[in-house]
Amino acid sequence: MKWDEFSEWGRRVADWTQDYHQTVGDKPVRAMTEPGDVLNALPATPPESGEGMEAIFSDFEDIVMPGITHWQHPRFFAYFTSNASAPSVLAEFLSSAIAPQCMLWQTSPAATEMETRMMDWLRQALDLPEPFQGVIQDSASSATLAAVLTMREKALNWQGNQQGLFKQKPLRVYCSSEVHTSIDRAIWVSGIGQQNLVRIPIKGDWRGMDPDALEAAIEADIAAGLQPAGLILCVGGTGTGATDPVEQCLDIAEKYGLYSHIDAAWAGSAMICPEYRHYWPGVERADSIVFNPHKWLGVQFDCSAHFLKNPDDLVQTLAISPEYLKTHGKDGIINYSEWSVPLGRRFRALKIWFVIRTYGLEGLRQRLRNHVNWSNQLHDKLAETDAFEIITAPMWSLWTFRYAPAGASDLDDLNLRLVNAINDDGRIYLTQTRVDGDLVIRFQAGQFETTETDVMAAYDVITEIAKGL
Numbered sequence: 001m002k003w004d005e006f007s008e009w010g011r012r013v014a015d016w017t018q019d020y021h022q023t024v025g026d027k028p029v030r031a032m033t034e035p036g037d038v039l040n041a042l043p044a045t046p047p048e049s050g051e052g053m054e055a056i057f058s059d060f061e062d063i064v065m066p067g068i069t070h071w072q073h074p075r076f077f078a079y080f081t082s083n084a085s086a087p088s089v090l091a092e093f094l095s096s097a098i099a100p101q102c103m104l105w106q107t108s109p110a111a112t113e114m115e116t117r118m119m120d121w122l123r124q125a126l127d128l129p130e131p132f133q134g135v136i137q138d139s140a141s142s143a144t145l146a147a148v149l150t151m152r153e154k155a156l157n158w159q160g161n162q163q164g165l166f167k168q169k170p171l172r173v174y175c176s177s178e179v180h181t182s183i184d185r186a187i188w189v190s191g192i193g194q195q196n197l198v199r200i201p202i203k204g205d206w207r208g209m210d211p212d213a214l215e216a217a218i219e220a221d222i223a224a225g226l227q228p229a230g231l232i233l234c235v236g237g238t239g240t241g242a243t244d245p246v247e248q249c250l251d252i253a254e255k256y257g258l259y260s261h262i263d264a265a266w267a268g269s270a271m272i273c274p275e276y277r278h279y280w281p282g283v284e285r286a287d288s289i290v291f292n293p294h295k296w297l298g299v300q301f302d303c304s305a306h307f308l309k310n311p312d313d314l315v316q317t318l319a320i321s322p323e324y325l326k327t328h329g330k331d332g333i334i335n336y337s338e339w340s341v342p343l344g345r346r347f348r349a350l351k352i353w354f355v356i357r358t359y360g361l362e363g364l365r366q367r368l369r370n371h372v373n374w375s376n377q378l379h380d381k382l383a384e385t386d387a388f389e390i391i392t393a394p395m396w397s398l399w400t401f402r403y404a405p406a407g408a409s410d411l412d413d414l415n416l417r418l419v420n421a422i423n424d425d426g427r428i429y430l431t432q433t434r435v436d437g438d439l440v441i442r443f444q445a446g447q448f449e450t451t452e453t454d455v456m457a458a459y460d461v462i463t464e465i466a467k468g469l
């Protein structure tokens, strides 16, 4: 393809994009394909000679689009959202046009300095104090891995990378039973080992870790000759929005010298609104915090904001400087590849700049507040409906419920059938989780184009389909 033809196709793609976003609400939210449909529609072998864009684009519409679950659908109430707002899409287009490699300051000064500035904008938006500095990671999983590697190296006096873990005292990391599976994987990959991830029981309405049980577990480990290394807290867990008592837990982390990391992948975005910050009192005392602008803030995947009180700990853990990566004679510059596991990095800061400037913090706050308020209205209505039980109360815009008509026996099976029937229907999309062993259905609102009508439409769909079971 010649660049001469590019602008014509670029315009077609732009028109297509606008139309897609304006009509996506008419499509079933979840893809209605069967496993193998797309695979079988794709030729088994690659073409030997090139094809025209007309043919490629037409296959994109015929083969790809029917197999897409529409994350930008206004009635996407499953998982958490992954919003791509219009300015974010434009910024990603530009970033892919320039396609810079942003591993070092020298390989992309503008991207590096934009990242520094944007992470500081986000720091201010969350009202975190100045010692915090940020880096954009590709995902919360990567940020958590970086934090776990840092806790490991700190606890081993920076010897783990060199000597391995052989003959070291077992390191212990503490978290609640409600944390995301990315914590488990970080523990595996870091070599700390699943057996050394200590699950502290939860208590209370927020389903947060019991601080007394945390302290008792640390004491027991010390008495057994093990080495406490880190604490991972969760603010807005994936299943039900579980939130640990941050301040009390960080008191204990400080007392025992543990490195602390807060996973607020979803709920962190809401902290741009002052009225939600009571969910993480004392957050400024954590060593490391991650949240995903790519979930709720309209800055599309991938964009994970990782804040560090002392980036030197992270850099000491991850930096490697072979000669060809050294930028001689430039002091005081940041090479963000030293702050993350991958070397190569995309220009992600651009979409944060476009999004924050387009909406302003106040515009973003208003969207999030609407989502929380509408979700709460739906909750109140379903709570008053016969045969429905609220299982966990709203945490921000997330809550869980169960269909429990009188006389029904196997409620897990009934609710699994309900959620499947709702998703086959296609008007809305929900997912299930387990709460204390029971299968329950989650509801969360957070799609950027969702309206009050979209949220309340979920009521009719849920109750109508439940009746028909």
Ligand SMILES: *Cc1c(COP(=O)(O)O)cnc(C)c1O
Binding pocket: 080, 138, 139, 140, 141, 142, 180, 182, 236, 237, 238, 263, 264, 265, 266, 292, 304
């Ligand atoms: C979504 C989520 C993650 C994982 O985020 P990725 O960016 O996909 O790695 C981790 N923790 C929580 C609480 C989440 O909601």
